[in-house]
Amino acid sequence: MNTRKVSIKDIAKICGVSVSxxxxxxxxxxxxxxxxxxxxxxxxxxxxxxxxxxxxxxxxQKSNAxxxxxxxxxxxxxxxxxxxxxxxxFIKGYSTMICDTGxxxxxxxxxxxxxxxxxxxxxIVISGSRKYNPDIIDPKIPVICIDRSSDSPNVTYIGSNxxxxxxxxxxxxxxxxxxxxxxxxxxxxISSTKDRIRGYQIEMKSxxxxxxxxxxxxxxxxxxxxxxRGIEIRSILRNMLNEQNLPIGIxxxxxxxxxxxxxxxxxxxxxxxxxLKVIGFDDAPIAKYCYPQLTTIRQNTQExxxxxxxxxxxxxxxxxxxxxNREIIDxxxxxxxxx
Amino acid sequence: MNTRKVSIKDIAKICGVSVSxxxxxxxxxxxxxxxxxxxxxxxxxxxxxxxxxxxxxxxxQKSNAxxxxxxxxxxxxxxxxxxxxxxxxFIKGYSTMICDTGxxxxxxxxxxxxxxxxxxxxxIVISGSRKYNPDIIDPKIPVICIDRSSDSPNVTYIGSNxxxxxxxxxxxxxxxxxxxxxxxxxxxxISSTKDRIRGYQIEMKSxxxxxxxxxxxxxxxxxxxxxxRGIEIRSILRNMLNEQNLPIGIxxxxxxxxxxxxxxxxxxxxxxxxxLKVIGFDDAPIAKYCYPQLTTIRQNTQExxxxxxxxxxxxxxxxxxxxxNREIIDxxxxxxxxx
Numbered sequence: 281m282n283t284r285k286v287s288i289k290d291i292a293k294i295c296g297v298s299v300s301x302x303x304x305x306x307x308x309x310x311x312x313x314x315x316x317x318x319x320x321x322x323x324x325x326x327x328x329x330x331x332x333x334x335x336x337x338x339x340x341q342k343s344n345a346x347x348x349x350x351x352x353x354x355x356x357x358x359x360x361x362x363x364x365x366x367x368x369x370f371i372k373g374y375s376t377m378i379c380d381t382g383x384x385x386x387x388x389x390x391x392x393x394x395x396x397x398x399x400x401x402x403x404i405v406i407s408g409s410r411k412y413n414p415d416i417i418d419p420k421i422p423v424i425c426i427d428r429s430s431d432s433p434n435v436t437y438i439g440s441n442x443x444x445x446x447x448x449x450x451x452x453x454x455x456x457x458x459x460x461x462x463x464x465x466x467x468x469x470i471s472s473t474k475d476r477i478r479g480y481q482i483e484m485k486s487x488x489x490x491x492x493x494x495x496x497x498x499x500x501x502x503x504x505x506x507x508x509r510g511i512e513i514r515s516i517l518r519n520m521l522n523e524q525n526l527p528i529g530i531x532x533x534x535x536x537x538x539x540x541x542x543x544x545x546x547x548x549x550x551x552x553x554x555x556l557k558v559i560g561f562d563d564a565p566i567a568k569y570c571y572p573q574l575t576t577i578r579q580n581t582q583e584x585x586x587x588x589x590x591x592x593x594x595x596x597x598x599x600x601x602x603x604x605n606r607e608i609i610d611x612x613x614x615x616x617x618x619x
Numbered sequence: 620m621n622t623r624k625v626s627i628k629d630i631a632k633i634c635g636v637s638v639s640x641x642x643x644x645x646x647x648x649x650x651x652x653x654x655x656x657x658x659x660x661x662x663x664x665x666x667x668x669x670x671x672x673x674x675x676x677x678x679x680q681k682s683n684a685x686x687x688x689x690x691x692x693x694x695x696x697x698x699x700x701x702x703x704x705x706x707x708x709f710i711k712g713y714s715t716m717i718c719d720t721g722x723x724x725x726x727x728x729x730x731x732x733x734x735x736x737x738x739x740x741x742x743i744v745i746s747g748s749r750k751y752n753p754d755i756i757d758p759k760i761p762v763i764c765i766d767r768s769s770d771s772p773n774v775t776y777i778g779s780n781x782x783x784x785x786x787x788x789x790x791x792x793x794x795x796x797x798x799x800x801x802x803x804x805x806x807x808x809i810s811s812t813k814d815r816i817r818g819y820q821i822e823m824k825s826x827x828x829x830x831x832x833x834x835x836x837x838x839x840x841x842x843x844x845x846x847x848r849g850i851e852i853r854s855i856l857r858n859m860l861n862e863q864n865l866p867i868g869i870x871x872x873x874x875x876x877x878x879x880x881x882x883x884x885x886x887x888x889x890x891x892x893x894x895l896k897v898i899g900f901d902d903a904p905i906a907k908y909c910y911p912q913l914t915t916i917r918q919n920t921q922e923x924x925x926x927x928x929x930x931x932x933x934x935x936x937x938x939x940x941x942x943x944n945r946e947i948i949d950x951x952x953x954x955x956x957x958x
Contacts, residue, residue, distance in 0.1 A: 311650075345733060345737075352702075353692060353698040353701060353702050353717075354695070354698055354699055354702055354904060356693070356695065356698075359692040359693055359695075359698045360693055362692060362719070363691075363692050363693055363719055363721075366719045366721075367721065370726055370729075375718070375729055375730060375733045376718070376719075377716040377717070377718065377733075377737075378692075378716070378717040378718065378719065379714070379715070379716065379717065380701070380702055380705045380715075380717065382702075382705075382706065387709055390709075390714055391714060394684060394714045394716075398684075398716075398737045506904065506907055510907075539908040540908075542908075542910070543907065543908060543910075543912070546910055546911075565693060565845065566905065566908060568845055568849075568882065569878040569879075569881075569882060569905060569908055569909060570908060570910070571881070571882075571885055571909070571910030572885075573882070
């Protein structure tokens with residue numbers, strides 16, 4: 281039986297069931313016992329029966345649905361990313377289910393198990409403060425992590441070159457004559473944040489600036505409490521005004537924080553960019569609504585979206601060669617009005 | 620059999636099946652034919668067997684999942700609303716699946732059918748340019764529409780008092796001495812937009828302003844094309860500058876459009892609020908990032924979220940008395956820097 285192609289009849293004979301039972305198992309359609317299913321699946325694998333169609337169908341109860349875990353829809357970079365992913369997948373005939381985890385461990389776990397139970401064909405996990413652990417769900421479901429690392433060789437990583445972007449932003453502020461430079465961060469456990477902080481430190485060092493010129497501060501207030509964050513950022517700016525001369529230079533870890541810095545600066549009657557220069561990160565939609573419009577590091581959302589959807593669809597169609605991929609996407613400095 | 624309580628044994632006898640078969644049907648667990656299921660369900664209904672537990676279980680394959688259809692996650696009012704709904708439901712033990720329809724008819728239909736197939740316990744439909752048609756999905760799934768009307772008595776409506784808010788905004792602009800007042804709208808088919816336009820017209824009339832003082836213009840560019848929208852809004856402002864004296868008064872149908880008006884005004888070097896006064900609608904997160912911060916009509920997001928989750932959970936628990944509800948929630952004028 282090893283010299284000719286194995287037929288469905290062979291599989292039926294080997295398993296001691298009818299051809300129609302094998303067919304029902306393959307199509308996951310109609311009645312059969314779990315014991316029969318396992319026997320048929322085992323034989324199909326053992327004799328390598330028509331791997332391109334049958335095994336694939338077996339592996340995948342195709343649902344044409346993609347699950348997306350997003351940490352924070354209130355961040356316009358993420359909501360824009362998710363919207364564009366949805367559009368791309370819909371064109372290709374896939375629906376997307378979006379789950380907002382709020383960067384919360386329990387919610388993330390619940391949503392992963394739910395998406396698995398609802399039978400998604402593929403999964404996109406965006407950002408997060410821990411490594412993604414693929415053992416949580418069925419390893420047959422293809423996963424792409426955007427800006428989220430994982431120890432597993434089964435997970436594909438796509439993300440911007442955050443370190444490069446942070447170096448560009450830092451270099452721009454140094455060039456504009458604002459040292460020391462304050463890096464204004466939020467949750468420092470997020471992998472993209474770590475990369476950005478490292479880029480800032482590398483650039484400061486490469487330009488021979490001292491440790492005294494490097495200041496990193498983390499906003500403590502939760503992002504949903506805009507008023508509290510505003511108070512915190514105003515207090516940070518006041519401290520800087522007491523300790524150093526104008527102009528103040530700030531590298532904000534995201535456009536959301538950069539936007540909050542502009543609001544606090546207006547309240548303190550600081551002129552941007554004369555008295556305070558700030559660079560954001562993301563080129564989120566919010567960057568254009570700020571005054572002045574934010575100078576920022578653009579993440580190439582469309583390229584991230586296109587790469588993610590193309591790779592995930594290939595993986596869903598059974599092409600496992602591309603797993604373990606790591607795609608790093610270039611970023612650009614967008615000069616607007618805040619430097 | 621009508622005088623005493625019907626037991627599971629009675630149902631089994633009536634249907635000619637075993638008690639364990641009736642139990643399997645009730646719990647939707649294990650094997651039974653569709654014919655058997657229908658016979659058992661019919662008998663349970665006919666003899667009113669333990670309606671409080673069995674019939675409810677039959678009706679609901681509980682999944683502890685809620686589906687949310689949202690028209691546009693890029694609008695920070697909607698993403699904020701959805702985030703808060705998710706938090707509320709998660710605390711109560713429910714997961715939410717968010718689907719972004721982009722206000723597209725086909726996508727909406729696809730997502731409704733998908734959510735039905737994935738077995739959601741309840742559904743929230745947010746906004747939209749047509750009436751919601753509940754015939755699309757199983758009428759047993761409770762539905763709450765936020766800012767979306769429906770002809771069906773089975774659908775509960777929750778929404779802000781858009782007409783009241785539009786009257787408040789219009790009155791504020793009249794009081795500030797800016798007539799004529801331009802109403803800057805986008806998709807005029809959306810029911811909340813219609814209500815706001817009507818409120819504007821009613822208020823203008825009640826203050827004895829002429830038709831010449833009423834100007835309504837609709838932005839044509841798609842919201843995803845921020846640059847194109849900016850050009851369109853600048854052109855609208857330029858026309859106003861040619862036709863009338865300063866200050867210009869604009870009632871923007873949403874904070875997103877009001878934010879775009881502030882950006883265009885900065886580019887045309889118009890001082891806000893001296894040369895141009897603008898009021899938005901929603902009090903979306905974006906309102907606070909604009910310069911000056913937007914004077915706007917606040918929708919009470921937390922009240923909408925709380926009412927929606929409370930009512931939907933009651934409906935899921937089988938309380939049908941509250942269907943057909945219509946909850947109109949008051950809005951407030953928030954005075955900030957643009958008037």
